[in-house]
Amino acid sequence: MTDDYKQILLKAKDGQDLAVIAGLIQDSILQLSEVKYDEKKKNLVLILNRFCWEVNSENEKPYIRTHSILNFQNVLNISSTNIDMKQDRMYSLLSAIPSNDNDNNVNIFLSFAGGGIIRVKVSKINITVKDVGDYWETNNRPHHENNEVE
Numbered sequence: 001m002t003d004d005y006k007q008i009l010l011k012a013k014d015g016q017d018l019a020v021i022a023g024l025i026q027d028s029i030l031q032l033s034e035v036k037y038d039e040k041k042k043n044l045v046l047i048l049n050r051f052c053w054e055v056n057s058e059n060e061k062p063y064i065r066t067h068s069i070l071n072f073q074n075v076l077n078i079s080s081t082n083i084d085m086k087q088d089r090m091y092s093l094l095s096a097i098p099s100n101d102n103d104n105n106v107n108i109f110l111s112f113a114g115g116g117i118i119r120v121k122v123s124k125i126n127i128t129v130k131d132v133g134d135y136w137e138t139n140n141r142p143h144h145e146n147n148e149v150e
Contacts, residue, residue: 004055005052005055005064005066005135007066007130007131007132008024008054008068008129008130008131009128009129009130009131010024010128010129010130011126011127011128012125012126012127012128013125013126014125015098015125017125017127018096018098018108018125018127021070021096021127021129022095022096022097023053024050024053024054024129025048025050025068025070025093025096025129026051026053026093026094026095026142027051027053027092027093027094027142028048028049028050028051028068028092028093029048029049029090029091029092029093030046030047030048030049030090030091030092030093030112031047031049031088031089031090032083032085032087032088032089032090032091033088034046034047034048035047035085037075037078042073042074042075042076043071043072043073043075044071044072044075044078044120045069045070045071045072046069046070046071047067047068047069047070048067048068048069048070048093049065049066049067050065050066050067050068050131051063051064051065051141051142052064052065052066052135059141061139062137062138062139063137063138063139063140063141064135064136064137064138065135065136065138066131066132066133066134066135066136067131067132067133068129068130068131068132069128069129069130069132070127070128070129071127071128071129071130072108072120072122072126072127073122073126073127074122074123074124074125074126075120075121075122076105076121076122076123077121078118078119078120078121079118079119079121080116080117080118080119081116081117081119082114082115082116082117083112083116083117083118091112091113091114091116092112092113092114092142093110093111093112094111094112094113095109095110095111096108096109096110096111097109097111098125101121105121105122105123106121106122106123106124106125107119107120107121108120108121108122108125108127
C-alpha cells in the first residue's frame with residue numbers, strides 16, 4: 001500500500017481547485033507554532049501533519065502521514081474564532097471552505113475539531129499544498145462520528 005504514495009504538489013486558483021486540496025488536507029494536524037504569516041509579502045504558511053487519504057482510501061493498515069506545506073498567497077488578513085493564536089496548541093483540521101465577500105475578496109474558513117476557525121481573507125485564491133520529507137506509518141485512522149469515516 002505505501003508503494004502507492006507519491007508526494008503531492010497542487011495549486012488552487014478557484015473554489016473547485018480548493019475543494020480538491022481541502023479533501024487532501026482533511027484531518028491534518030496543525031501546531032500553531034507552525035503557522036507563519038508574513039504581512040509584507042501577503043503570505044501565510046501552515047506546516048501540516050497530513051493524513052494521506054489518497055493512499056489510505058481502502059481502509060488497510062498501516063495508514064500513512066506526511067508533512068505538507070499549505071501556502072496562501074494574496075493574504076489581506078487573518079483572524080480566528082475559538083483559537084488563541086498566541087497559545088501553541090495542536091488542532092485537527094476538518095475543512096477549508098471559501099466564501100466571497102462584498103469586496104470581491106475571498107474568505108477561506110479553516111475549521112478545526114472543537115469549533116475553532118481560522119479565517120484567511122485573500123484578494124484572490126492562490127494556494128499550494130506540497131508534501132515535504134518522508135512519510136511515516138501509523139495504525140491510527142481519523143474517526144468522524146457523524147459520517148462514514150472510521
